[in-house]
Amino acid sequence: MIDPDRRPKADPARRDRATRQIAAAPETLYGCWTDTAKLARWLPPDGAEAHIEALDPRPGGALRMVLRFASGSPGKAGNAHDVVRARFVTLEPPHRLVLDIRFPSLDPAFDGTMRMAWRFDPAPGGCLASVEATQVPPGIEQDIHERALASSLANLDRLAQTL
Incomplete structure (x- = not known):
């Protein structure tokens, strides 16, 4: 068990962000959060x-997911994978979702609960999709995390074009 007094602390001022203009309605993008496939x-x-092992998009509901990396990344859980355990805090369809996320790991640098807020705001030609992460465990490098968030939004954009 990790001694709470020796655990690295998240920087309370840190905000990891990504945004992307997507040619889709907020309802379409929000729906991509509520469908496991x-x-x-x-x-x-x-x-x-x-x-996706579990998806229950309601306040207090769970998201459990295993991410496997092909790029040789060691992953927070080891063996090139991450385990994501999240709880939905706020859902305001079709514009906003807030989740508290933990990454089980033996490395105390990844310990802690990160909060992620996703927004889908109407904009000309579709919407502005954005994500902001706070209370990010110090083992997650900000530049790498922000590139990963931007990558997820690019994936969402590509998926939305097929719907």
């Missing part, structure tokens, strides 16, 4: 594949 297609960043 669609979520598995767009949420994993480039170089990863997802297996």
